[in-house]
Amino acid sequence: MSTTATLAWREFRFQRRMFWRNPTAAFFTFVLPVFFLILIATVFSLKQSDLNQLVPGIAGMAVMSATFVSLTYNLVFIREQGILKRIRGTPEPMGSYFGGVISNSIWNAILQVVIIVVLGHVFYSVPWPQDWIELVVITVIGVAAFASLGIAMAQAIPNFDSAPAYVNAIFLPMLFISGTFYSTDHLPRAIAAIASALPLKHIIDGLYGALVSGKGLEHHVPAILVLLGWCAIGLFLAVRYFRWE
Amino acid sequence: MPPNAIEVRELHKSYGRFEAVRGISFEVKRGEVFGLLGPNGAGKTTTVEILEGYRERSAGEVSVLGFDPDHAGMELKQRVGVVLQTMGFYPNATVRESVEHVAGFYPSPRDVRETIALVGLDGTEDKRARQLSGGQRRRLDLALALVGDPELIFLDEPTTGFDPAARRTAWSVIRRLKELEKTVLLTTHYLDEAQELADRVAIIKNGLIIAAGPPSELTPASASYRVSYDGDGGRVELETDDPTELLHRITSEALARGDRLRNLSVSRPTLEDVYLELTAEEESAAVTPESVPT
Ligand SMILES: Nc1ncnc2c1ncn2[C@@H]1O[C@H](COP(=O)(O)OP(=O)(O)OP(=O)(O)O)[C@@H](O)[C@H]1O
Ligand SMILES: [Mg+2]
Numbered sequence: 001m002s003t004t005a006t007l008a009w010r011e012f013r014f015q016r017r018m019f020w021r022n023p024t025a026a027f028f029t030f031v032l033p034v035f036f037l038i039l040i041a042t043v044f045s046l047k048q049s050d051l052n053q054l055v056p057g058i059a060g061m062a063v064m065s066a067t068f069v070s071l072t073y074n075l076v077f078i079r080e081q082g083i084l085k086r087i088r089g090t091p092e093p094m095g096s097y098f099g100g101v102i103s104n105s106i107w108n109a110i111l112q113v114v115i116i117v118v119l120g121h122v123f124y125s126v127p128w129p130q131d132w133i134e135l136v137v138i139t140v141i142g143v144a145a146f147a148s149l150g151i152a153m154a155q156a157i158p159n160f161d162s163a164p165a166y167v168n169a170i171f172l173p174m175l176f177i178s179g180t181f182y183s184t185d186h187l188p189r190a191i192a193a194i195a196s197a198l199p200l201k202h203i204i205d206g207l208y209g210a211l212v213s214g215k216g217l218e219h220h221v222p223a224i225l226v227l228l229g230w231c232a233i234g235l236f237l238a239v240r241y242f243r244w245e
Numbered sequence: 246m247p248p249n250a251i252e253v254r255e256l257h258k259s260y261g262r263f264e265a266v267r268g269i270s271f272e273v274k275r276g277e278v279f280g281l282l283g284p285n286g287a288g289k290t291t292t293v294e295i296l297e298g299y300r301e302r303s304a305g306e307v308s309v310l311g312f313d314p315d316h317a318g319m320e321l322k323q324r325v326g327v328v329l330q331t332m333g334f335y336p337n338a339t340v341r342e343s344v345e346h347v348a349g350f351y352p353s354p355r356d357v358r359e360t361i362a363l364v365g366l367d368g369t370e371d372k373r374a375r376q377l378s379g380g381q382r383r384r385l386d387l388a389l390a391l392v393g394d395p396e397l398i399f400l401d402e403p404t405t406g407f408d409p410a411a412r413r414t415a416w417s418v419i420r421r422l423k424e425l426e427k428t429v430l431l432t433t434h435y436l437d438e439a440q441e442l443a444d445r446v447a448i449i450k451n452g453l454i455i456a457a458g459p460p461s462e463l464t465p466a467s468a469s470y471r472v473s474y475d476g477d478g479g480r481v482e483l484e485t486d487d488p489t490e491l492l493h494r495i496t497s498e499a500l501a502r503g504d505r506l507r508n509l510s511v512s513r514p515t516l517e518d519v520y521l522e523l524t525a526e527e528e529s530a531a532v533t534p535e536s537v538p539t
Contacts, residue, residue, distance in 0.1 A: 007350065014338075014346050021337035021373075081333035086389070089297060089327040091319045092350040244299075 004093045011092070011100025012107075019104060029070060033062040033112055034119060040181055041124060048125065050182070055120030056207035057180040062112035063139065064174070064200055067146035068153070069167050071105040075154035076163045085245050102147055109143050117211065130214030137217060137224075138206030145199045145227045148234030155241040174200045199230045249308075250275045250397050250428040251296060256305035258291050258452075265291045267452035268305070273430055278423055280443030280460075281432040284524050288452040289432040290330050293401050296430070297327050310397055323351055326395035328386045328403050336375035340366055343374060344388050351393035363421070364388045365414040379406045387418065398422060400431040404438060416441060436517040446516070448523055455523050463519045470513060474506040 020026050037058045041051060078084050078101070087097050117135075120126035129135045157166045177191050178184065178200035184192065195201045202223035209215045217224075251273040258266040266288045273279040281289045294300045296307060298314035298321070307314060312321045334343050344361055348354035361367055364384040369377065374385060383406055390398060400419075404412045412435075419442050422429055433439055439446050440460045447457040456463055470488040472495070474481055485491040488511055499506050 010346075010349055014342075017342075018335050018337055081336070082329070082331055083333050083335065085299070085329060086327075086332045086334060088299070089322065089325075089329070090347060090350045090393070091322040093319070 004095050004099075007092055007096035008099035008103070011096050012103045013100075015100050015104035016107070019108075029066065029108060030112065030115070033058050033065065033116060036061070036181075037116065037119065037124075051120070051124045052126055052212045053179070053183050053208065054181065055116060055124060055126045056211050057178075057182075057204050059113045059116040059120075059207050059211075060142070060178070060200055060204035061175060061180050062116055063109045063142045063203055064146050064171065066109035066112055067105050067143055068150045069171055070108065071102065071147055071150035072153045072157070072167050073160070073163050074101065074105070075151060076157050076160050079154070079243065079245060080160045082245070088244055102151075105147060105150070106143050110139065113139055113207075120211075126211060129211050131210045131216060134206065134210035134217045134220070138203060138210060138220070141224060141227045141231070142199065142203035142206070145203075145231040145234065148231050148238055149199070150234075152234045152237035152241070155238065155243055174198055177201070179204050197226070199227050202226050248275065249273060250277070250310060251279075251430060252306070252308040253292075253296070254306040256292065256295065256307060257303045258288070258295060258300065259303045264303075265452050266295075269447075269449065269452070269454045271447050271454065271457060273428060275428050276423070276426045277444045278419065278429040278431065278442050280439040280446040281430070281449055282434070282436065282439050282446055282520060283432075283449035284434075287449045289449060290401055292449070293399055293430065293432060294329075297325070297329075297399055299329075323393065324396050326390035326393060326398040328383075328390045328398075328400045330401040330405075332386060334374050334385065334389065337373055339371050339373050340377070340385060340388075341370040343385060344392050347389045348392045353394060354392050355394045357392065360388050360392045363391065363418055365411070365418075380408060380411045383407065384411070384415070387415065391418075391422075395427070397428045398430070400429060402432055402434065404433070404435065412438070436515070436520055440516045448520060450524050456519065460516045463516060470511060472509075472511050474509040480508075 037054065040046070040054060044050070046054060088094075113135075117126075117129065121128055153167065153170070157163050174195075175181075177187065177195040178198065179195070180200070184195060184201065187195065202220070206220050206223055209217075209220060249272040251271075253272065254270050255268050256266055256270070257264065257268055269288075269292065271279075281292065283289050291300065295302045296309050296314055298309075298317060301315055309317070310321060310324055314321065338346070340361060341357065344357050348357055348360075355363075358367075358370075361370060364387045366381065366384050366388060369381060374382065377385060383403065387400075387403060390400075403419075404415045407415060416438070419429060419431070429442075431439075431442065443460060445457065445459050446463070447454045448463075449455070469486050470484065470491075472483045472485060472488060472491055474495075483491060483495075492511065496506065
């Protein structure tokens with residue numbers, strides 16, 4: 001067990017190094033959510049109540065893009081390049097390998113939530129988190145749900161070239177119905193129902209609760225259950241359909 | 246410890262209804278370099294990847310260092326090095342980083358610098374994998390397979406895409422492995438490579454072994470010696486199992502005629518001749534190794 005953990009840590013550091021080795025990709029991973037935040041806040045000259053909605057929305061988007069989008073691309077890439085197959089022929093425990101690869105995405109998600117929260121406070125007068133525990137719990141569960149869905153998604157994608165098509169077909173619509181950029185209070189009923197069944201809205205609502213309204217975790221029990229449900233579905237599909245090559 | 250590093254008995258592998266491997270048996274002794282030869286689609290990669298634990302067999306018995314590769318754990322992986330026909334590594338990692346990273350998975354790896362030098366990649370340590378040429382990338386594959394200091398090494402077409410100099414380097418690496426008493430199972434399309442490196446080879450076609458034995462002892466079904474000379478109407482080629490008798494006869498006849506047999510030559514068929522003859526046959530009857538007095 002201890003060697004599995006040591007090797008996972010080693011793999012994580014290696015994955016971080018490889019992540020920064022491609023500076024343009026790394027730059028966009030971090031800059032895109034910030035860019036959206038500034039652009040939307042400026043173009044629509046939002047009032048404070050809208051900004052209070054936008055900052056958790058962008059933080060939620062960052063969680064999804066770091067885990068669901070980037071992790072999916074990464075997994076398809078390492079499979080297509082034959083890296084997965086090579087690793088499988090070495091004695092590196094699979095737990096260490098995937099631990100390192102997944103933690104890399106999770107670490108990006110956490111860094112981005114921190115960046116967005118700090119920017120939101122400094123530039124857009126969004127209060128400091130009202131409920132730190134809620135912030136941590138929602139981020140962790142949200143990351144777990146989208147990471148496991150990302151691993152499952154990667155199994156359905158035939159090759160790296162087609163990965164953006166598959167991923168964006170899910171990512172973009174989910175952004176628009178989940179209250180990322182604006183409040184979803186006035187969505188048509190059917191669409192609101194779909195959004196409530198999907199994970200992103202619950203992450204954004206949870207982050208809003210943690211950052212702005214200060215309503216405690218006890219108000220987010222159904223949301224947490226939905227997220228844990230997606231996490232379980234993702235894990236099940238990921239394990240059931242895992243492909244090495 | 247069992248005397249054989251690898252034992253394969255009546256191995257079968259089907260992909261759906263297509264049977265790619267149709268009952269092959271062979272063993273590889275410890276310290277031996279064993280070559281699997283055969284045309285495209287013969288079933289070489291399928292066989293090797295079953296032994297490596299990448300694919301599940303449909304039927305038959307397989308033992309690798311005493312383990313069943315389908316149910317083996319870390320211990321087997323620590324003792325085996327693998328070069329697959331196609332495999333990659335992180336394109337943005339340098340040669341040194343790649344080798345160092347993989348070395349960390351093994352209990353007692355080789356020295357990283359020494360491994361890089363062994364495969365002839367010294368001087369490219371700081372190059373990223375994606376900047377390497379095809380042949381250099383293949384050498385990196387070899388380095389990553391060897392850095393764990395395995396006792397058994399699988400090489401699936403290790404020199405495909407190499408220039409002649411790089412092939413010589415790879416050959417010397419494989420000879421070095423043999424000196425170190427490692428066991429090597431290698432597939433190749435290059436007959437000179439098999440002849441040069443392998444202690445024994447098996448020729449496989451359509452999922453069956455059609456000949457096996459030391460390269461020098463494999464003989465075509467037809468004849469073991471080829472005698473040829475320039476006759477009046479062009480080159481005359483004769484085949485025989487008894488060259489002494491044949492030479493005596495044709496040279497006596499020539500002398501009696503007062504003739505010369507210009508460019509007379511006697512040759513043993515090369516592995517290539519055997520290979521081409523065997524793999525060209527429509528329905529190939531199994532050929533057993535036949536030792537030839539030298
Ligand atoms: N995953 C697979 N699914 C279906 N058929 C396969 C699969 N892998 C191999 N085959 C088929 O099995 C046969 C043997 O393939 P294999 O890759 O073992 O040949 P090979 O001897 O390694 O050939 P080459 O010299 O071209 O590498 C081929 O007809 C191939 O098309
Ligand atoms: Mg092959």
